[in-house]
Amino acid sequence: MAEKTFAGKTVEVTDEGYLVNKSDWSKELAAEMAKEDGIELTDKHYEVLDYLREQEAAGVTLTIRKVGKSGIVDIKGLYQLFPGGPLKLSSKYAGISKPASCV
């Protein structure tokens, strides 16, 4: 466990940078997290993050295939939004747990 400060608020994160307390999440926090990785969040990014948050709240195990079928973005687009980690990075910025699926 580690502590990090985003948007003026100190929050607990795992060693891999995922939020420990999901209630700490805010849009500003997501933007600052992404900035650390050199990604500037756009409305499209936030649409993906909202979708991930909704699905996780509904108890769904997320995969890139599900995101690709969400109607928000196709898989190629998802890779372009979150280069090098379509599901890992988007889950991190969405403040949800690290992906638990192999696909």
Next chain:
Amino acid sequence: MTEVKETPLKKVMIIVAKANIEDVYAGLIMANGAVMEGIEAKLFFTFFGLDAITKKQMNKLHTATVGNPGMRMPNGWAFPTLLGAIPGVEAGVSSMMKKQMDELDVPPVDEFLDMITAGGGEIYACKMAADMFKLTKDDLCEHVKAIITVGDLYAMSGGEGTQIIFT
């Protein structure tokens, strides 16, 4: 104390040489998992593995119900080889396996190749095996970037942090 220096994995070359569902999917899952982690992935299909990228065969793969000691009945009993030899049993077992994978969001072969190439993964066919089975680029799915020789494969395998994986 000796210092352990780890070199992060940067590229995987995955070779698929068999056409059983499990052999093909092992390669596909590893390649897709790699691109999802930002690792470059190239898949090389050879011998019977070519079925997985041959338009006519790719979505009709089977698992072996004969000569497969890991095969069990739903209740855990060993699957009798003679039962596995009855026409239709292998098709039934194979479609059950695909259904179970679909429930875990593991897609059919063509869609899986879409996912891997969408992430920047590349698909290649082996020249010698294609010649042997009399297959041309037109017989292969559109995901296939080229039909290449083993020498080409090795030439693509350079760079620190590259691994060749034979499934």
